[in-house]
Amino acid sequence: MSNVEYRRAYAAQGGLLIVKGVEKVAFGDRVRIRDHRGRKRNGQVILAAEQEVLIQVFEGTDDLDLDNTWVRFLDQPLSLTVSPGLLGRVFNGIGEARDGRPPIVDGEARGISGSAINPAARNYPREFIQTGISTIDGLNSLVRGQKLPIFSASGLPHNRLAAQIVRQARLPGEASNFAIVFAAMGVSYTDARFFRESFSDSGVLGNVVMFINHADDPPVERLALPRVALTAAEYLAFDLDRHVLVVMTDMTHYAEALREVATAKGDVPARKGYPGYLYSDLAEIYERSGRIRNRHGSVTMVPVVSMPSDDITHPIPDLTGYITEGQIVLSRELNNQGVYPPVDIAPSLSRLMKDGIGKDDTRDDHPRVANQLYALYAKAQESRNLASIIGAEELSARDQRYLEFAKDFDAHFVGQGEDENRSIIETLNLAWQLLSRFPREALTRVSELDLAHYHRSGEKAA
Amino acid sequence: MSDARGGHIREINGPILRIHLPGGRNGEQVRIGGLDIVGEIIALEGDDAVVQAYESTEGLRPGEVIEGLGHPLTVELGPGLLQGIFDGVQRPLDEIAKQTGDNIPRGLRIDSLDRSREWPFVPRDGLEPGSRIGPGARLGSVQETETIEHHILVPPTVRGDLIDLVPAGRYRLDKTIAQVRNAKGDVHKLKLFHRWPVRVPRPYGQRDHGVEPLITGQRILDTFFPLLKGGKGAVPGPFGAGKTMVQQQVARWSNADIVIYVGCGERGNELVDVLESFPKLKDPHSGRGMMERTLLVANTSNMPVVAREASIYVGMTMAEYFRDQGYDVVMLADSTSRWAEALREVAGRLGHMPVEEGYPAYLGSRLAAVYERAGRVETLDGARGSVTLIGAVSPPGGDFSEPVTSHTKEIIGTFWALSKELADARHYPSVDWVDSFSQDVPVAAGWWAQQISGAWSKRRTEALSLLARDAELSRIVNLVGPEALSPAQRWELEGAALIKEAVLQQSALDDADSYCSPNKQFELLELVMQVFDRGKELIALGAPVQELAEHPVMARIRRAKSTWRSDEIDQLAEFAGEVYEALAGLQSEYASSQETAS
Numbered sequence A: 001m002s003n004v005e006y007r008r009a010y011a012a013q014g015g016l017l018i019v020k021g022v023e024k025v026a027f028g029d030r031v032r033i034r035d036h037r038g039r040k041r042n043g044q045v046i047l048a049a050e051q052e053v054l055i056q057v058f059e060g061t062d063d064l065d066l067d068n069t070w071v072r073f074l075d076q077p078l079s080l081t082v083s084p085g086l087l088g089r090v091f092n093g094i095g096e097a098r099d100g101r102p103p104i105v106d107g108e109a110r111g112i113s114g115s116a117i118n119p120a121a122r123n124y125p126r127e128f129i130q131t132g133i134s135t136i137d138g139l140n141s142l143v144r145g146q147k148l149p150i151f152s153a154s155g156l157p158h159n160r161l162a163a164q165i166v167r168q169a170r171l172p173g174e175a176s177n178f179a180i181v182f183a184a185m186g187v188s189y190t191d192a193r194f195f196r197e198s199f200s201d202s203g204v205l206g207n208v209v210m211f212i213n214h215a216d217d218p219p220v221e222r223l224a225l226p227r228v229a230l231t232a233a234e235y236l237a238f239d240l241d242r243h244v245l246v247v248m249t250d251m252t253h254y255a256e257a258l259r260e261v262a263t264a265k266g267d268v269p270a271r272k273g274y275p276g277y278l279y280s281d282l283a284e285i286y287e288r289s290g291r292i293r294n295r296h297g298s299v300t301m302v303p304v305v306s307m308p309s310d311d312i313t314h315p316i317p318d319l320t321g322y323i324t325e326g327q328i329v330l331s332r333e334l335n336n337q338g339v340y341p342p343v344d345i346a347p348s349l350s351r352l353m354k355d356g357i358g359k360d361d362t363r364d365d366h367p368r369v370a371n372q373l374y375a376l377y378a379k380a381q382e383s384r385n386l387a388s389i390i391g392a393e394e395l396s397a398r399d400q401r402y403l404e405f406a407k408d409f410d411a412h413f414v415g416q417g418e419d420e421n422r423s424i425i426e427t428l429n430l431a432w433q434l435l436s437r438f439p440r441e442a443l444t445r446v447s448e449l450d451l452a453h454y455h456r457s458g459e460k461a462a
Numbered sequence B: 001m002s003d004a005r006g007g008h009i010r011e012i013n014g015p016i017l018r019i020h021l022p023g024g025r026n027g028e029q030v031r032i033g034g035l036d037i038v039g040e041i042i043a044l045e046g047d048d049a050v051v052q053a054y055e056s057t058e059g060l061r062p063g064e065v066i067e068g069l070g071h072p073l074t075v076e077l078g079p080g081l082l083q084g085i086f087d088g089v090q091r092p093l094d095e096i097a098k099q100t101g102d103n104i105p106r107g108l109r110i111d112s113l114d115r116s117r118e119w120p121f122v123p124r125d126g127l128e129p130g131s132r133i134g135p136g137a138r139l140g141s142v143q144e145t146e147t148i149e150h151h152i153l154v155p156p157t158v159r160g161d162l163i164d165l166v167p168a169g170r171y172r173l174d175k176t177i178a179q180v181r182n183a184k185g186d187v188h189k190l191k192l193f194h195r196w197p198v199r200v201p202r203p204y205g206q207r208d209h210g211v212e213p214l215i216t217g218q219r220i221l222d223t224f225f226p227l228l229k230g231g232k233g234a235v236p237g238p239f240g241a242g243k244t245m246v247q248q249q250v251a252r253w254s255n256a257d258i259v260i261y262v263g264c265g266e267r268g269n270e271l272v273d274v275l276e277s278f279p280k281l282k283d284p285h286s287g288r289g290m291m292e293r294t295l296l297v298a299n300t301s302n303m304p305v306v307a308r309e310a311s312i313y314v315g316m317t318m319a320e321y322f323r324d325q326g327y328d329v330v331m332l333a334d335s336t337s338r339w340a341e342a343l344r345e346v347a348g349r350l351g352h353m354p355v356e357e358g359y360p361a362y363l364g365s366r367l368a369a370v371y372e373r374a375g376r377v378e379t380l381d382g383a384r385g386s387v388t389l390i391g392a393v394s395p396p397g398g399d400f401s402e403p404v405t406s407h408t409k410e411i412i413g414t415f416w417a418l419s420k421e422l423a424d425a426r427h428y429p430s431v432d433w434v435d436s437f438s439q440d441v442p443v444a445a446g447w448w449a450q451q452i453s454g455a456w457s458k459r460r461t462e463a464l465s466l467l468a469r470d471a472e473l474s475r476i477v478n479l480v481g482p483e484a485l486s487p488a489q490r491w492e493l494e495g496a497a498l499i500k501e502a503v504l505q506q507s508a509l510d511d512a513d514s515y516c517s518p519n520k521q522f523e524l525l526e527l528v529m530q531v532f533d534r535g536k537e538l539i540a541l542g543a544p545v546q547e548l549a550e551h552p553v554m555a556r557i558r559r560a561k562s563t564w565r566s567d568e569i570d571q572l573a574e575f576a577g578e579v580y581e582a583l584a585g586l587q588s589e590y591a592s593s594q595e596t597a598s
C-alpha cells in the first residue's frame, strides 16, 4: 500500500485532514502528504473507518489545496531510528534531523508509542541523585528513575533551575554519567539557545540528544515530540545501559496542542476545554520513566510544567501532579524577593524520597531533619500570617523566633548560587545550623540521638 | 468455545471500535483482528456493535476479522489467586513478565491461574456420594498459603446430588474433583476453580449488619473515624495528600483476612512498592508474612483505559469470592476517579450526553452499584463474610464539589477527607477532622468499650470538641492576635496542638508507630487528655501557660508514639505514670503557693 498515492482529500481543518474512499488503512498508521507546492508533510491516522480516515497532520493543515493534496499511507507506525549516533544530535518533533547533518539510517526503527512497562518487571527506584540544590536534595530528593516535574510560571527561572540540575546531577561521590535527552515543545529561540549553551559550557553536548519544536513551529508536532524523545531515552537506558535524564519543557505547550486537536475533532471537553483523556495521555508519557529489573540503565524525568495564571489547580499541573512522583514548585513571591532558586517547599514533594535517603544512602538523620524543617517552616508561615495582621512587634518571643528562622531559611537554605553545588552533607549541616537556634525541646521530629550528634545549642546560626 | 461467531471491523476510533457481528450480545467478549486483542461489546445497533478494546488498537484495520466468544468477561476463581499480581482483566502479570519480557505485549492468550501447579486438596468431612449439595457449599479446602485455607466452593449455579468426590491428594486446577447431578439429570464436573462474570454480583444468603470495626492501626481512622468490617469508605484528597499511603497502610496493617489492592489508573511504582515491601513485613494480627493474604490488580495509568473500567469489577468479584468462603475481605480501589474517567471516555466516544464535567448521567448509579457490592453477608453456606470497600477519590484541583466526590459522599458511610493544608505542613495522615465523618461510630463504640476501655467514647468526643475549639480560637487569634485570649483559652490551643502531634500525626515511615494497636491508641489519647485536664486545673491555680507548654515532659509526650511500640504498652503506661506524677508535683506546688498567697 505504501506505493499508492491518493488524491482524495475531502476536508482539512485545525490540523486534521479527512481522506475518503481509501480502504483498510491501519489505525495509527504513518502518513506522508505532498501538498500542491510539492512540499512534504507528515501525519498519523487517528480514526480509521471503512471508507474514510482522519489524519492528524504534524505540520498543520494551513493552506492545503485539497484538489492537489497527495496522501500516501506508509503501512508502519510512527517511529524513530535509534542508534548510538543519536547522542550529540538535534531533531524536530517527529525525529527528523534539524542540525543540517544527514539522517540516521543505520539503526533500528522503533515505534514511538511504546507499550506499557509491566509493573511486575519494574524495580522500585531508590538511588539518591545529588543535584547540589538544598531544597531538592535535603527536602525533596530525586532518585534514579523518578519523574519529578518543576511547576513554574511565566517569568520564573525554571529553565535555569533545570539547566543547573542537568549540570550538577550525579550520584554522591561519583562523576556525572547521565546521558541527557532534551525535549523542547513550543520554546522560544532564546530558551533553546540558553539550553544549548548551557550544555556546551559544561562540556556535555556529546552526551545530549535534543528534540526541538520552537514556539513558531507547528503545534501538532508537539504531540509526537515527547514520545519520540522518550523512545530515544528508552533506547539509551535499556539498550545501551545509560542513566538518562530527560528534561522536557514545556509540558503546558504539549497539553495546549492536545486541546487544539481535541477541539477540532469535537471530543467532549472535561475541564477548561481539555479533553477527558488528558490524564491518560499525560500518563502514557510520564510513566515511561523508571527502572526495570535486570536492566542497568534508568530513565529519570524532570519535566517543566508552567502553571497558567500561577494556578496550581489548573488541569495541566493538576493532572501532572496526580501522575508524577512529586513536584518542585517555584514561587513568584520568593523570586520577587530575589531568592534563587525560588522553591516553595510547602507544596513541593518527592514521593520517592523515602527509600533513597537515610543511613545507607545519605545520612541517618536525613529523613527526620527534612521532617523537622517542614514542621518548623509550617509554623513559621502561621507566624508570618499573624505578623501581617497584628504587626511583627506584637508577636510572642516564640513567634519571633519562627519568623527569624523562616527569614534565614529562605535566604540561606533555599537561596543558593546558580553555580553553587552543595553536597548532601553540606545541605544537612546547613539544616542543623538553622535547627540549632531552637532549644532541643522544640525539636520533636528529630530523635534524641540526632540532637546529641548534631544540635549545637548556644552557637549562632549562619 | 462453541458459541464463537465471526464478523469484521468497520471503524477504529482509539479504544472504541464499530464492528459488524450478527447476534452479538451486550457484554460479550470478542477477539479482534490479526493482533488477536481482547474487547467487550458495549452497545448494539442491528447487526453492528460497538466494542471497547482492553488493549491498544494501533495497527488494526477496517475489514479485519472479529470473533465473538459468546461469553461475558469472567474471572477464574480458585487456588493461586493469593500473592499474585493481575492486570485489569485478570491476566497474571508476573507470568507475563516471565514469558514476554519488560513490556506488556498485545493479544496474549494466557490462563489467569497456573494450570501446572498441584494443590493439596482435602475433602470436607461427611460429604459422600448421594449427599445433596447446593450453591456455595464447601467441597473441601486447599491450604493455599501458610495463613489462608482456600475453601473450594460449589459454583453459585450448581445444585444437585454428589456423584463422587476425590480423596485427599494433590491435584491440578482443572482436574475434576467432584461430579454433581442436577434435578434434570445433567452432570456437572466441578474443578478446583470456577469462572464467574465480573459484572454480576455473586449471590449470598442474606445481608447482615456490621458488628465490629476494621482495625487499621491508624489512630485518626480507628479512634476518630472508624469503618466497620463490611463498610464502605472513601478517601478523597488532592494529589500528594496521602490517599495511596492511607490505602497502603490499611492494606498492611488491617485485621482483614484477605486484602485486594486494586491500582486503577495509578502509578506502576506504587504497585512495585507493595510487591517489594510486603514480603518483608509481618501481619501484626497473625504474625505471618503479609503478602500471603494479599493480591494485587494493576491497571496502571499508562495501560489501556478501558481495562481500567473493568479492573474494579475484576477486583470486586475476587473479593466476593473470598467473602463467600467466610472471610473478611478488604478491597482498596486507588483511584475510583480514574475508573469514572474511563467511563467518561467511553461515554464520550459513544456520543452519550454529558451532564457534569463531561461525565454521563449514569455516573452516580454506576458508582452506587459498585459500592453496593460491599457489605457483610450470610453466605449461601451459612457462614459470615464481608467485603469492605475503600475507594480513593482524586478530585480535579482538590475540589470536593466535583461529580465523583459528591456522588461518592452520598453512597459511603465513612469519609476520610484529606487536606492539602495538612499535607503541606507534613501533618500525616492528612485526614481533616472537620470534613471527615463516620456513620459507624455507635457500633465501633460498643467494640471499644468492650475490648479496650469504657472511657473511649467520652475521650474521643472530648478530643474532637477540643479540636473544634482550636479552630474557633485560631480564627480569633488571626483577627485580633493571641493577646485577646485568656490563659484557659491559650491552654486549649496547647491541648489541641498536643492532640495533633502526639495522637493524630502518625508517620507511615516510623517503624515503631506505623502500626498502632487499639491499646496503644487509647493509651496515647488518654495520656494527652489527662495532661490537658490536669493542666487546666493548674492554670486555674495560676500556673503560667508557657511554663506548662515548655515543660520538658511535653517533648517526651510528643515523642511517646515513636518511643514505644505497640508491644511495649507497659512502658508507655509507666511513662504516663511519670507524667501524672510530675503534674501532681506542680499541682501541689501551685496549690500551696495559692494558699500562702490568700
Ligand SMILES: Nc1ncnc2c1ncn2[C@@H]1O[C@H](COP(=O)(O)OP(=O)(O)OP(=O)(O)O)[C@@H](O)[C@H]1O
Binding pocket: A321, A322, A323, A349, A350, A351, A352, A354, B237, B238, B239, B240, B241, B242, B243, B244, B245, B246, B266, B394, B428, B429, B430, B506, B507, B508, B509
Ligand atoms: N501517613 C504518612 N506518613 C508519612 N508520609 C506520608 C503519609 N501519608 C502521606 N505521606 C507522604 O505524602 C506523599 C504523598 O502521598 P500519596 O502518594 O499517598 O498521595 P496521594 O494522595 O495518593 O497522591 P496522588 O493522588 O497523586 O496519587 C508520600 O509519598 C509520603 O511522602
Ligand SMILES: [Mg+2]
Binding pocket: B243, B244, B245, B266, B334
Ligand atoms: Mg495516590
